[in-house]
Amino acid sequence: MNEHASAGGAATFAPPAAAASISVQGLSKRYGDIEAVRGIDFEVAPGEVFGFLGPNGAGKSTTISMLCTLVKPTAGTATVAGFDVTRERDAVRRNIGLVFQDTTLDTYLTAEQNMRLHAELYGVPRQAIAPRMRQVLEMVGLWERRSSAVATYSGGMKRRLEIARGLMHSPRVLFLDEPTVGLDPQTRSSIWSYIRELKSAEDITIFLTTHYMDEAEYCDRIAIMDKGVIVVLDTPAALKASVGRDRVTLQTDDDAAAIAEIAERFDLSAQVSEGAVTFGVSDGALFVPRLFAELTVAIRSVSVSRPSLDDVFMSYTGTTIRDAEATALDRNRATVAAFRRRG
Protein backbone atom coordinates (compact mmCIF):
# COMPACT_ATOMS: atom_id res chain seq x y z
CA MET A 1 0.00 0.00 0.00
CA ASN A 2 2.89 2.33 0.63
CA GLU A 3 6.64 2.31 1.00
CA HIS A 4 6.63 2.22 4.81
CA ALA A 5 4.30 -0.66 5.37
CA SER A 6 6.93 -3.38 5.31
CA ALA A 7 9.39 -1.38 7.39
CA GLY A 8 6.80 -0.45 10.01
CA GLY A 9 4.74 -3.62 10.37
CA ALA A 10 7.08 -6.10 12.00
CA ALA A 11 9.88 -3.76 13.03
CA THR A 12 11.58 -4.33 16.35
CA PHE A 13 12.26 -1.08 18.11
CA ALA A 14 15.65 -0.53 19.72
CA PRO A 15 15.28 -0.29 23.49
CA PRO A 16 16.55 2.83 25.26
CA ALA A 17 19.91 2.49 26.97
CA ALA A 18 18.93 2.98 30.65
CA ALA A 19 16.85 0.47 32.68
CA ALA A 20 13.38 0.93 31.24
CA SER A 21 10.61 2.67 33.11
CA ILE A 22 8.05 0.73 31.14
CA SER A 23 8.86 -2.49 29.36
CA VAL A 24 6.32 -4.38 27.29
CA GLN A 25 6.71 -7.74 25.51
CA GLY A 26 4.08 -9.36 23.35
CA LEU A 27 1.26 -7.71 25.25
CA SER A 28 -2.20 -8.75 24.01
CA LYS A 29 -5.76 -8.34 25.11
CA ARG A 30 -8.64 -10.30 23.76
CA TYR A 31 -12.29 -9.65 24.55
CA GLY A 32 -14.11 -12.76 23.38
CA ASP A 33 -13.46 -12.94 19.67
CA ILE A 34 -12.07 -9.45 19.50
CA GLU A 35 -8.37 -8.76 19.83
CA ALA A 36 -8.16 -5.17 21.04
CA VAL A 37 -4.37 -5.28 21.40
CA ARG A 38 -2.44 -7.74 19.24
CA GLY A 39 0.98 -8.42 20.72
CA ILE A 40 2.84 -5.14 21.14
CA ASP A 41 6.45 -4.55 22.28
CA PHE A 42 8.08 -1.34 23.39
CA GLU A 43 10.19 0.23 26.11
CA VAL A 44 10.05 3.65 27.67
CA ALA A 45 13.17 5.18 29.25
CA PRO A 46 13.06 6.97 32.62
CA GLY A 47 12.27 10.65 32.21
CA GLU A 48 10.79 10.24 28.77
CA VAL A 49 7.52 11.74 27.56
CA PHE A 50 6.13 8.89 25.55
CA GLY A 51 3.03 9.28 23.43
CA PHE A 52 0.61 6.72 22.12
CA LEU A 53 -1.06 8.13 19.06
CA GLY A 54 -3.93 6.65 17.18
CA PRO A 55 -7.61 6.91 16.37
CA ASN A 56 -10.32 5.85 18.81
CA GLY A 57 -10.53 2.09 18.79
CA ALA A 58 -6.84 1.60 18.00
CA GLY A 59 -6.22 -0.11 21.36
CA LYS A 60 -4.58 2.80 23.20
CA SER A 61 -6.93 2.81 26.16
CA THR A 62 -6.79 -0.95 26.50
CA THR A 63 -2.99 -0.77 26.53
CA ILE A 64 -2.94 1.96 29.16
CA SER A 65 -5.45 0.00 31.26
CA MET A 66 -3.20 -3.07 31.16
CA LEU A 67 -0.15 -1.02 32.17
CA CYS A 68 -2.14 0.50 35.05
CA THR A 69 -3.23 -2.98 36.28
CA LEU A 70 -6.89 -2.24 35.58
CA VAL A 71 -7.19 -4.87 32.87
CA LYS A 72 -5.45 -8.26 32.86
CA PRO A 73 -3.50 -9.01 29.67
CA THR A 74 -4.46 -12.22 27.88
CA ALA A 75 -0.85 -12.72 26.76
CA GLY A 76 2.56 -11.13 27.09
CA THR A 77 4.21 -9.32 29.97
CA ALA A 78 4.69 -5.74 31.04
CA THR A 79 6.66 -4.10 33.82
CA VAL A 80 6.11 -0.58 35.06
CA ALA A 81 8.68 1.07 37.34
CA GLY A 82 10.29 -2.35 37.57
CA PHE A 83 7.17 -4.20 38.76
CA ASP A 84 5.16 -6.78 36.89
CA VAL A 85 1.65 -5.54 36.12
CA THR A 86 -0.03 -8.85 36.86
CA ARG A 87 2.07 -10.30 39.68
CA GLU A 88 2.95 -7.10 41.57
CA ARG A 89 -0.23 -5.15 41.12
CA ASP A 90 -0.15 -3.07 44.31
CA ALA A 91 3.54 -2.18 43.85
CA VAL A 92 2.75 -0.92 40.35
CA ARG A 93 -0.20 1.07 41.68
CA ARG A 94 1.90 2.76 44.37
CA ASN A 95 4.39 3.88 41.75
CA ILE A 96 2.07 5.25 39.12
CA GLY A 97 -0.17 8.29 38.86
CA LEU A 98 -3.32 8.05 36.79
CA VAL A 99 -5.34 10.66 34.97
CA PHE A 100 -8.29 9.14 33.17
CA GLN A 101 -10.29 10.47 30.25
CA ASP A 102 -13.34 10.91 32.47
CA THR A 103 -13.10 12.80 35.70
CA THR A 104 -12.71 10.75 38.89
CA LEU A 105 -12.92 13.63 41.35
CA ASP A 106 -15.47 13.91 44.14
CA THR A 107 -17.07 17.17 43.09
CA TYR A 108 -18.78 17.63 46.47
CA LEU A 109 -15.42 17.89 48.18
CA THR A 110 -12.93 20.73 47.93
CA ALA A 111 -9.72 20.34 45.96
CA GLU A 112 -7.83 20.04 49.22
CA GLN A 113 -10.14 17.28 50.49
CA ASN A 114 -9.76 15.38 47.22
CA MET A 115 -5.97 15.65 47.51
CA ARG A 116 -5.96 14.55 51.14
CA LEU A 117 -8.19 11.60 50.39
CA HIS A 118 -5.82 10.50 47.66
CA ALA A 119 -2.78 10.94 49.93
CA GLU A 120 -4.39 8.81 52.64
CA LEU A 121 -5.40 6.07 50.18
CA TYR A 122 -1.85 5.96 48.82
CA GLY A 123 -0.27 5.99 52.27
CA VAL A 124 1.64 9.26 51.89
CA PRO A 125 3.38 9.91 55.26
CA ARG A 126 1.26 12.36 57.26
CA GLN A 127 3.90 15.05 57.71
CA ALA A 128 4.60 14.99 53.97
CA ILE A 129 1.00 15.61 52.90
CA ALA A 130 0.77 19.38 53.47
CA PRO A 131 4.04 20.42 51.77
CA ARG A 132 3.55 18.03 48.88
CA MET A 133 -0.02 19.17 48.34
CA ARG A 134 1.10 22.78 48.23
CA GLN A 135 3.88 21.98 45.80
CA VAL A 136 1.72 20.13 43.29
CA LEU A 137 -1.26 22.47 43.58
CA GLU A 138 1.02 25.44 42.96
CA MET A 139 2.48 23.67 39.96
CA VAL A 140 -0.94 23.50 38.32
CA GLY A 141 -1.97 26.95 39.55
CA LEU A 142 -4.77 25.81 41.86
CA TRP A 143 -3.29 26.55 45.28
CA GLU A 144 -5.41 29.67 45.72
CA ARG A 145 -8.57 27.73 44.87
CA ARG A 146 -7.83 24.75 47.11
CA SER A 147 -10.77 25.45 49.44
CA SER A 148 -13.39 25.65 46.69
CA ALA A 149 -15.69 22.73 46.01
CA VAL A 150 -14.61 20.95 42.84
CA ALA A 151 -18.16 21.36 41.52
CA THR A 152 -17.32 25.04 40.96
CA TYR A 153 -14.27 24.21 38.79
CA SER A 154 -14.16 24.51 35.00
CA GLY A 155 -13.27 21.50 32.86
CA GLY A 156 -9.66 22.64 32.50
CA MET A 157 -9.29 23.23 36.24
CA LYS A 158 -10.63 19.76 36.98
CA ARG A 159 -8.12 18.22 34.61
CA ARG A 160 -5.29 20.18 36.22
CA LEU A 161 -6.47 19.09 39.65
CA GLU A 162 -6.48 15.49 38.49
CA ILE A 163 -2.93 15.86 37.23
CA ALA A 164 -1.89 17.35 40.58
CA ARG A 165 -3.67 14.56 42.42
CA GLY A 166 -1.97 11.95 40.26
CA LEU A 167 1.37 13.45 41.35
CA MET A 168 0.48 13.64 45.06
CA HIS A 169 2.23 10.38 45.97
CA SER A 170 5.33 11.13 43.81
CA PRO A 171 4.75 8.38 41.26
CA ARG A 172 7.63 7.30 39.05
CA VAL A 173 5.38 7.04 36.02
CA LEU A 174 2.42 9.29 35.26
CA PHE A 175 -0.22 7.93 32.90
CA LEU A 176 -2.38 10.45 31.12
CA ASP A 177 -5.20 8.96 29.06
CA GLU A 178 -6.26 11.63 26.56
CA PRO A 179 -5.36 14.44 29.00
CA THR A 180 -6.77 17.21 26.81
CA VAL A 181 -9.84 15.56 25.29
CA GLY A 182 -12.96 17.69 25.52
CA LEU A 183 -11.08 20.87 26.38
CA ASP A 184 -10.97 24.07 24.35
CA PRO A 185 -7.73 24.84 22.43
CA GLN A 186 -6.52 27.43 24.92
CA THR A 187 -7.00 25.11 27.88
CA ARG A 188 -5.36 22.32 25.94
CA SER A 189 -2.23 24.35 25.43
CA SER A 190 -2.16 25.38 29.10
CA ILE A 191 -2.42 21.70 30.12
CA TRP A 192 0.56 21.03 27.88
CA SER A 193 2.60 23.79 29.45
CA TYR A 194 1.92 22.18 32.85
CA ILE A 195 3.00 18.81 31.52
CA ARG A 196 6.23 20.28 30.15
CA GLU A 197 6.88 22.12 33.41
CA LEU A 198 6.23 18.92 35.29
CA LYS A 199 8.82 17.11 33.23
CA SER A 200 11.48 19.62 34.27
CA ALA A 201 10.38 19.81 37.92
CA GLU A 202 9.92 16.11 38.71
CA ASP A 203 11.92 13.00 38.11
CA ILE A 204 9.12 11.28 36.30
CA THR A 205 8.27 9.31 33.18
CA ILE A 206 5.14 10.41 31.36
CA PHE A 207 3.09 8.02 29.27
CA LEU A 208 0.16 9.54 27.46
CA THR A 209 -2.33 8.74 24.78
CA THR A 210 -3.80 11.23 22.38
CA HIS A 211 -5.56 11.36 19.10
CA TYR A 212 -4.55 14.95 18.48
CA MET A 213 -1.67 15.03 16.02
CA ASP A 214 -0.41 18.44 17.13
CA GLU A 215 -0.06 17.20 20.70
CA ALA A 216 2.06 14.25 19.70
CA GLU A 217 4.79 16.73 18.77
CA TYR A 218 5.32 17.50 22.47
CA CYS A 219 6.46 13.93 23.08
CA ASP A 220 10.04 12.69 23.09
CA ARG A 221 8.94 9.58 21.22
CA ILE A 222 5.70 8.50 19.66
CA ALA A 223 4.24 5.11 18.96
CA ILE A 224 1.56 5.15 16.31
CA MET A 225 -1.05 2.56 17.06
CA ASP A 226 -3.67 1.37 14.63
CA LYS A 227 -5.96 -1.65 14.78
CA GLY A 228 -4.30 -3.12 17.87
CA VAL A 229 -0.67 -3.00 16.72
CA ILE A 230 2.14 -0.47 16.91
CA VAL A 231 2.70 0.62 13.33
CA VAL A 232 5.81 2.70 13.95
CA LEU A 233 7.73 4.12 16.92
CA ASP A 234 10.23 6.98 16.80
CA THR A 235 10.87 10.62 17.65
CA PRO A 236 8.48 13.11 16.03
CA ALA A 237 11.37 14.58 14.00
CA ALA A 238 12.52 11.20 12.75
CA LEU A 239 8.99 10.21 11.83
CA LYS A 240 8.49 13.36 9.83
CA ALA A 241 11.87 12.91 8.17
CA SER A 242 10.93 9.33 7.27
CA VAL A 243 7.94 10.63 5.35
CA GLY A 244 10.30 13.16 3.82
CA ARG A 245 7.86 14.42 1.30
CA ASP A 246 5.65 17.40 0.76
CA ARG A 247 1.95 16.76 0.64
CA VAL A 248 -0.02 18.12 -2.28
CA THR A 249 -3.78 18.46 -1.80
CA LEU A 250 -6.07 19.13 -4.78
CA GLN A 251 -9.71 20.05 -5.22
CA THR A 252 -10.75 18.83 -8.66
CA ASP A 253 -13.91 18.46 -10.72
CA ASP A 254 -13.39 14.72 -11.08
CA ASP A 255 -11.33 13.09 -8.32
CA ALA A 256 -11.29 9.62 -9.83
CA ALA A 257 -10.03 10.87 -13.18
CA ALA A 258 -7.44 13.03 -11.45
CA ILE A 259 -6.12 10.06 -9.49
CA ALA A 260 -5.90 7.98 -12.66
CA GLU A 261 -4.07 10.71 -14.54
CA ILE A 262 -1.64 11.35 -11.70
CA ALA A 263 -0.82 7.65 -11.62
CA GLU A 264 -0.40 7.49 -15.38
CA ARG A 265 1.63 10.63 -16.01
CA PHE A 266 3.72 10.97 -12.83
CA ASP A 267 3.68 7.41 -11.51
CA LEU A 268 2.40 8.68 -8.15
CA SER A 269 -0.27 7.07 -6.03
CA ALA A 270 -2.87 9.59 -4.91
CA GLN A 271 -5.78 9.01 -2.54
CA VAL A 272 -8.97 10.76 -1.62
CA SER A 273 -9.10 11.79 2.00
CA GLU A 274 -11.41 14.27 3.64
CA GLY A 275 -12.89 15.17 0.27
CA ALA A 276 -9.64 16.05 -1.49
CA VAL A 277 -7.12 14.28 -3.66
CA THR A 278 -3.81 14.02 -1.87
CA PHE A 279 -0.36 12.61 -2.62
CA GLY A 280 3.26 13.05 -1.60
CA VAL A 281 6.10 14.42 -3.74
CA SER A 282 9.70 15.25 -2.88
CA ASP A 283 9.46 18.94 -3.80
CA GLY A 284 5.93 20.26 -3.92
CA ALA A 285 6.76 23.81 -5.05
CA LEU A 286 8.54 22.56 -8.18
CA PHE A 287 5.88 19.96 -8.90
CA VAL A 288 2.81 22.21 -8.98
CA PRO A 289 3.61 23.91 -12.36
CA ARG A 290 4.06 20.46 -13.98
CA LEU A 291 0.75 19.38 -12.51
CA PHE A 292 -1.08 22.27 -14.10
CA ALA A 293 0.68 21.75 -17.42
CA GLU A 294 -0.08 18.04 -17.74
CA LEU A 295 -3.36 17.35 -15.94
CA THR A 296 -6.49 17.50 -18.13
CA VAL A 297 -8.94 17.37 -15.19
CA ALA A 298 -9.88 20.86 -14.02
CA ILE A 299 -8.16 21.84 -10.78
CA ARG A 300 -10.13 24.14 -8.51
CA SER A 301 -7.53 24.64 -5.80
CA VAL A 302 -4.15 23.31 -4.78
CA SER A 303 -2.12 23.45 -1.59
CA VAL A 304 1.32 22.16 -0.68
CA SER A 305 2.30 21.41 2.91
CA ARG A 306 5.50 20.33 4.60
CA PRO A 307 5.20 16.90 6.27
CA SER A 308 3.31 16.91 9.54
CA LEU A 309 2.50 14.08 11.91
CA ASP A 310 -0.80 13.81 10.09
CA ASP A 311 1.21 12.83 7.03
CA VAL A 312 3.19 10.39 9.10
CA PHE A 313 -0.01 8.76 10.24
CA MET A 314 -1.36 8.79 6.71
CA SER A 315 1.83 7.35 5.36
CA TYR A 316 1.98 4.45 7.83
CA THR A 317 -1.69 3.57 8.00
CA GLY A 318 -2.98 4.71 4.60
CA THR A 319 -5.69 6.84 6.17
CA THR A 320 -5.97 10.11 8.03
CA ILE A 321 -6.66 9.93 11.72
CA ARG A 322 -10.03 11.61 11.27
CA ASP A 323 -11.10 9.18 8.58
CA ALA A 324 -9.94 6.32 10.76
CA GLU A 325 -12.15 7.64 13.51
CA ALA A 326 -15.11 8.24 11.30
CA THR A 327 -15.12 4.54 10.53
CA ALA A 328 -15.00 3.62 14.18
CA LEU A 329 -18.20 4.07 16.10
CA ASP A 330 -17.80 5.70 19.47
CA ARG A 331 -19.41 2.83 21.26
CA ASN A 332 -17.93 -0.64 21.09
CA ARG A 333 -14.65 0.66 19.85
CA ALA A 334 -12.93 -2.66 20.02
CA THR A 335 -15.75 -4.42 18.21
CA VAL A 336 -15.59 -2.03 15.32
CA ALA A 337 -11.82 -2.33 15.16
CA ALA A 338 -12.16 -6.09 14.98
CA PHE A 339 -14.74 -6.02 12.22
CA ARG A 340 -12.58 -3.69 10.16
CA ARG A 341 -9.65 -6.06 10.55
CA ARG A 342 -11.72 -8.97 9.37
CA GLY A 343 -12.44 -6.90 6.30
Add this chain to the structure above:
Amino acid sequence: MAATTTTAAAAAQLPPPAAVHVPPGSIRGDLRAVKIVWQREMIRFTKDRLRILTSLVQPILFLFVLGSGLSHLASHGTHGVDLRTFVYPGVLCMAVLFTAMFSAASLVWDREFGFLREMMVAPVRRSALVLGKCLGGATVATFQGVIVIALAGLVGVPYAPSLIIAVFALLLTLAFAITAFGVMVAARINQIQSFMAITQMVMMPMYFLSGAIFPVTGLPSWLTVLNRLDPLTYAVDPMRRIVFNHLHISAAARRALDPGLTWWGWRVPSLVEVAVVAAIGLVCLAVGVVEFSGRE
Protein backbone atom coordinates in the same frame (compact mmCIF):
# COMPACT_ATOMS: atom_id res chain seq x y z
CA MET B 1 -6.06 33.34 61.17
CA ALA B 2 -5.02 29.87 62.13
CA ALA B 3 -5.04 28.95 58.49
CA THR B 4 -2.75 31.82 57.56
CA THR B 5 -0.18 30.79 60.16
CA THR B 6 -0.19 27.21 58.97
CA THR B 7 0.22 28.35 55.39
CA ALA B 8 3.15 30.57 56.30
CA ALA B 9 4.76 27.79 58.30
CA ALA B 10 4.30 25.32 55.47
CA ALA B 11 5.84 27.81 53.04
CA ALA B 12 8.83 28.36 55.28
CA GLN B 13 9.64 24.67 55.63
CA LEU B 14 8.74 23.70 52.06
CA PRO B 15 11.66 21.65 50.79
CA PRO B 16 12.50 22.33 47.13
CA PRO B 17 11.86 18.87 45.65
CA ALA B 18 9.20 17.55 48.03
CA ALA B 19 9.07 14.08 46.52
CA VAL B 20 7.40 11.82 49.03
CA HIS B 21 8.29 8.23 49.72
CA VAL B 22 5.30 5.93 49.85
CA PRO B 23 5.81 2.87 52.05
CA PRO B 24 4.68 -0.56 50.86
CA GLY B 25 1.19 -1.78 51.71
CA SER B 26 0.43 -2.71 55.29
CA ILE B 27 -2.39 -3.17 57.78
CA ARG B 28 -1.76 0.41 58.83
CA GLY B 29 -2.25 1.58 55.25
CA ASP B 30 -5.53 -0.29 55.06
CA LEU B 31 -6.69 1.24 58.33
CA ARG B 32 -5.89 4.70 56.98
CA ALA B 33 -7.99 3.83 53.95
CA VAL B 34 -10.91 2.73 56.16
CA LYS B 35 -10.64 5.98 58.08
CA ILE B 36 -10.47 8.29 55.07
CA VAL B 37 -13.40 6.59 53.32
CA TRP B 38 -15.37 6.96 56.57
CA GLN B 39 -14.33 10.62 56.83
CA ARG B 40 -15.49 11.30 53.30
CA GLU B 41 -18.95 10.01 54.23
CA MET B 42 -18.96 12.36 57.21
CA ILE B 43 -17.90 15.37 55.14
CA ARG B 44 -20.51 14.66 52.52
CA PHE B 45 -23.25 14.11 55.10
CA THR B 46 -22.58 17.33 57.00
CA LYS B 47 -22.53 19.27 53.72
CA ASP B 48 -25.86 17.81 52.73
CA ARG B 49 -28.20 19.38 55.30
CA LEU B 50 -31.20 18.87 53.06
CA ARG B 51 -30.66 15.13 53.20
CA ILE B 52 -30.65 15.18 57.01
CA LEU B 53 -34.06 16.84 56.91
CA THR B 54 -35.64 14.84 54.10
CA SER B 55 -34.76 11.48 55.55
CA LEU B 56 -36.52 12.51 58.78
CA VAL B 57 -39.79 13.21 57.01
CA GLN B 58 -40.88 9.60 56.68
CA PRO B 59 -40.25 8.56 60.32
CA ILE B 60 -41.98 11.69 61.58
CA LEU B 61 -44.98 11.03 59.33
CA PHE B 62 -45.29 7.53 60.68
CA LEU B 63 -44.80 8.62 64.26
CA PHE B 64 -47.09 11.64 64.45
CA VAL B 65 -49.50 11.38 61.53
CA LEU B 66 -50.11 7.66 61.44
CA GLY B 67 -49.68 7.32 65.20
CA SER B 68 -52.07 10.18 66.00
CA GLY B 69 -54.49 9.50 63.17
CA LEU B 70 -55.08 5.85 64.02
CA SER B 71 -54.98 6.28 67.80
CA HIS B 72 -58.75 6.58 68.14
CA LEU B 73 -59.41 3.48 66.05
CA ALA B 74 -56.81 1.51 67.94
CA SER B 75 -57.67 2.69 71.45
CA HIS B 76 -59.51 -0.55 72.35
CA GLY B 77 -56.59 -2.76 71.46
CA THR B 78 -53.79 -0.77 73.07
CA HIS B 79 -54.96 -1.06 76.69
CA GLY B 80 -54.62 2.68 77.15
CA VAL B 81 -51.11 2.90 75.67
CA ASP B 82 -50.66 5.72 73.17
CA LEU B 83 -50.37 4.29 69.65
CA ARG B 84 -47.47 6.66 69.01
CA THR B 85 -45.59 5.03 71.89
CA PHE B 86 -46.30 1.64 70.34
CA VAL B 87 -44.98 2.56 66.89
CA TYR B 88 -41.98 4.50 68.28
CA PRO B 89 -39.54 1.52 68.34
CA GLY B 90 -40.45 0.77 64.73
CA VAL B 91 -39.94 4.39 63.75
CA LEU B 92 -36.47 4.32 65.31
CA CYS B 93 -35.64 1.39 63.04
CA MET B 94 -37.22 3.12 60.06
CA ALA B 95 -35.07 6.25 60.44
CA VAL B 96 -31.97 4.08 60.28
CA LEU B 97 -33.28 1.83 57.53
CA PHE B 98 -33.73 4.50 54.87
CA THR B 99 -30.69 6.58 55.73
CA ALA B 100 -28.42 3.53 55.67
CA MET B 101 -29.79 2.44 52.32
CA PHE B 102 -29.28 5.92 50.85
CA SER B 103 -25.71 5.93 52.11
CA ALA B 104 -25.09 2.73 50.20
CA ALA B 105 -26.73 4.31 47.15
CA SER B 106 -23.90 6.85 47.02
CA LEU B 107 -21.70 3.97 45.91
CA VAL B 108 -23.75 3.66 42.73
CA TRP B 109 -23.57 7.42 42.42
CA ASP B 110 -19.78 7.28 42.80
CA ARG B 111 -19.60 4.76 40.01
CA GLU B 112 -21.76 6.83 37.69
CA PHE B 113 -19.69 9.95 38.33
CA GLY B 114 -16.34 8.23 38.16
CA PHE B 115 -15.08 8.73 41.70
CA LEU B 116 -15.34 5.02 42.49
CA ARG B 117 -12.49 4.48 40.06
CA GLU B 118 -10.18 6.69 42.10
CA MET B 119 -10.80 4.38 45.06
CA MET B 120 -10.66 1.15 43.07
CA VAL B 121 -7.20 1.90 41.62
CA ALA B 122 -5.68 2.78 45.00
CA PRO B 123 -3.08 0.35 46.36
CA VAL B 124 -5.26 -0.75 49.27
CA ARG B 125 -7.44 -3.77 49.90
CA ARG B 126 -10.96 -3.58 48.58
CA SER B 127 -12.14 -4.82 51.97
CA ALA B 128 -10.78 -1.63 53.52
CA LEU B 129 -12.81 0.49 51.10
CA VAL B 130 -16.00 -1.52 51.63
CA LEU B 131 -15.57 -1.50 55.41
CA GLY B 132 -14.98 2.26 55.44
CA LYS B 133 -18.11 2.77 53.38
CA CYS B 134 -20.22 0.55 55.67
CA LEU B 135 -18.94 2.23 58.82
CA GLY B 136 -19.60 5.63 57.25
CA GLY B 137 -23.17 4.69 56.32
CA ALA B 138 -23.72 3.19 59.76
CA THR B 139 -22.52 6.38 61.47
CA VAL B 140 -24.66 8.64 59.34
CA ALA B 141 -27.74 6.46 59.81
CA THR B 142 -27.20 6.18 63.55
CA PHE B 143 -26.96 9.94 63.75
CA GLN B 144 -30.37 10.09 62.09
CA GLY B 145 -31.60 7.59 64.68
CA VAL B 146 -30.27 9.81 67.47
CA ILE B 147 -32.54 12.61 66.27
CA VAL B 148 -35.50 10.24 66.65
CA ILE B 149 -34.22 9.21 70.11
CA ALA B 150 -34.40 12.89 71.00
CA LEU B 151 -38.13 12.84 70.19
CA ALA B 152 -38.80 10.14 72.83
CA GLY B 153 -40.30 12.59 75.34
CA LEU B 154 -42.98 13.65 72.86
CA VAL B 155 -44.43 10.13 72.73
CA GLY B 156 -44.20 9.36 76.44
CA VAL B 157 -40.94 7.42 76.44
CA PRO B 158 -38.57 8.44 79.28
CA TYR B 159 -35.02 9.64 78.63
CA ALA B 160 -33.43 6.92 80.77
CA PRO B 161 -29.66 6.56 80.18
CA SER B 162 -29.88 2.76 80.06
CA LEU B 163 -32.61 3.01 77.43
CA ILE B 164 -30.69 5.51 75.33
CA ILE B 165 -27.50 3.46 75.42
CA ALA B 166 -29.26 0.21 74.52
CA VAL B 167 -31.27 1.85 71.73
CA PHE B 168 -28.13 3.51 70.38
CA ALA B 169 -26.18 0.24 70.31
CA LEU B 170 -29.03 -1.56 68.59
CA LEU B 171 -29.44 1.22 66.01
CA LEU B 172 -25.72 1.10 65.26
CA THR B 173 -25.87 -2.65 64.66
CA LEU B 174 -28.93 -2.31 62.46
CA ALA B 175 -27.46 0.63 60.53
CA PHE B 176 -24.29 -1.33 59.85
CA ALA B 177 -26.21 -4.38 58.67
CA ILE B 178 -28.46 -2.36 56.37
CA THR B 179 -25.54 -0.40 54.88
CA ALA B 180 -23.68 -3.65 54.28
CA PHE B 181 -26.78 -5.03 52.59
CA GLY B 182 -27.03 -1.88 50.46
CA VAL B 183 -23.34 -2.06 49.53
CA MET B 184 -23.75 -5.69 48.52
CA VAL B 185 -26.64 -4.73 46.23
CA ALA B 186 -24.83 -1.60 44.96
CA ALA B 187 -21.85 -3.67 43.85
CA ARG B 188 -23.91 -5.11 41.02
CA ILE B 189 -25.80 -2.01 39.95
CA ASN B 190 -24.60 0.73 37.62
CA GLN B 191 -27.51 3.14 37.64
CA ILE B 192 -28.90 5.12 40.51
CA GLN B 193 -32.47 4.73 39.21
CA SER B 194 -32.21 0.93 39.34
CA PHE B 195 -30.86 1.10 42.85
CA MET B 196 -33.69 3.35 44.00
CA ALA B 197 -36.25 1.03 42.44
CA ILE B 198 -34.74 -1.94 44.26
CA THR B 199 -34.66 0.05 47.47
CA GLN B 200 -38.37 0.77 47.22
CA MET B 201 -39.11 -2.82 46.32
CA VAL B 202 -37.16 -4.23 49.25
CA MET B 203 -37.46 -1.60 51.96
CA MET B 204 -41.22 -1.09 52.11
CA PRO B 205 -42.11 -4.81 52.39
CA MET B 206 -39.32 -5.23 54.91
CA TYR B 207 -40.72 -2.43 56.99
CA PHE B 208 -44.36 -3.53 56.80
CA LEU B 209 -43.61 -7.19 57.51
CA SER B 210 -41.27 -6.49 60.41
CA GLY B 211 -43.91 -5.87 63.07
CA ALA B 212 -42.95 -2.21 63.30
CA ILE B 213 -46.63 -1.24 63.08
CA PHE B 214 -48.36 -4.30 64.57
CA PRO B 215 -47.70 -6.87 67.32
CA VAL B 216 -46.32 -10.13 65.99
CA THR B 217 -48.72 -12.56 67.71
CA GLY B 218 -51.98 -13.94 66.45
CA LEU B 219 -51.14 -13.20 62.83
CA PRO B 220 -52.34 -15.38 59.94
CA SER B 221 -49.77 -18.11 59.42
CA TRP B 222 -48.57 -16.80 56.04
CA LEU B 223 -47.84 -13.44 57.64
CA THR B 224 -46.12 -15.10 60.59
CA VAL B 225 -43.80 -16.93 58.21
CA LEU B 226 -42.98 -13.78 56.27
CA ASN B 227 -42.49 -11.85 59.49
CA ARG B 228 -40.01 -14.40 60.84
CA LEU B 229 -38.08 -14.33 57.53
CA ASP B 230 -37.81 -10.54 57.54
CA PRO B 231 -34.40 -9.50 58.90
CA LEU B 232 -35.81 -6.23 60.21
CA THR B 233 -38.07 -8.19 62.58
CA TYR B 234 -34.98 -9.08 64.59
CA ALA B 235 -34.21 -5.41 65.17
CA VAL B 236 -37.77 -4.18 65.80
CA ASP B 237 -38.57 -6.80 68.46
CA PRO B 238 -35.61 -6.14 70.77
CA MET B 239 -36.06 -2.41 70.18
CA ARG B 240 -39.64 -2.65 71.38
CA ARG B 241 -38.56 -4.74 74.36
CA ILE B 242 -35.99 -2.12 75.39
CA VAL B 243 -38.52 0.71 75.11
CA PHE B 244 -41.33 -1.19 76.88
CA ASN B 245 -38.98 -2.15 79.73
CA HIS B 246 -38.96 1.53 80.61
CA LEU B 247 -42.72 2.14 80.41
CA HIS B 248 -45.11 1.92 83.35
CA ILE B 249 -47.98 -0.01 81.79
CA SER B 250 -50.22 -2.90 82.80
CA ALA B 251 -49.11 -6.49 82.33
CA ALA B 252 -52.04 -7.01 79.96
CA ALA B 253 -50.93 -4.12 77.79
CA ARG B 254 -47.40 -5.46 77.77
CA ARG B 255 -48.59 -8.92 76.73
CA ALA B 256 -50.74 -7.50 73.95
CA LEU B 257 -48.31 -4.95 72.55
CA ASP B 258 -44.92 -6.52 73.24
CA PRO B 259 -45.60 -10.26 73.04
CA GLY B 260 -42.05 -11.07 71.97
CA LEU B 261 -40.89 -13.01 68.98
CA THR B 262 -41.13 -16.79 68.99
CA TRP B 263 -39.59 -19.56 66.90
CA TRP B 264 -41.89 -22.57 67.08
CA GLY B 265 -43.17 -21.41 70.44
CA TRP B 266 -39.72 -20.57 71.83
CA ARG B 267 -39.36 -16.94 72.82
CA VAL B 268 -36.18 -15.71 71.12
CA PRO B 269 -33.91 -13.81 73.54
CA SER B 270 -32.95 -10.26 72.57
CA LEU B 271 -29.27 -11.13 72.33
CA VAL B 272 -30.00 -13.86 69.80
CA GLU B 273 -32.08 -11.40 67.79
CA VAL B 274 -29.28 -8.84 67.79
CA ALA B 275 -26.86 -11.60 66.82
CA VAL B 276 -29.10 -12.44 63.84
CA VAL B 277 -28.95 -8.79 62.68
CA ALA B 278 -25.18 -8.61 63.18
CA ALA B 279 -24.66 -11.92 61.38
CA ILE B 280 -26.72 -10.79 58.39
CA GLY B 281 -24.64 -7.60 58.29
CA LEU B 282 -21.37 -9.51 58.35
CA VAL B 283 -22.50 -11.91 55.63
CA CYS B 284 -23.54 -8.96 53.42
CA LEU B 285 -20.22 -7.25 54.14
CA ALA B 286 -18.31 -10.38 53.14
CA VAL B 287 -20.32 -10.78 49.93
CA GLY B 288 -19.80 -7.07 49.17
CA VAL B 289 -16.04 -7.39 49.63
CA VAL B 290 -15.91 -10.41 47.31
CA GLU B 291 -17.99 -8.60 44.68
CA PHE B 292 -15.85 -5.49 44.78
CA SER B 293 -12.63 -7.48 44.72
CA GLY B 294 -13.78 -9.17 41.56
CA ARG B 295 -14.43 -5.95 39.67
CA GLU B 296 -11.83 -4.36 37.45
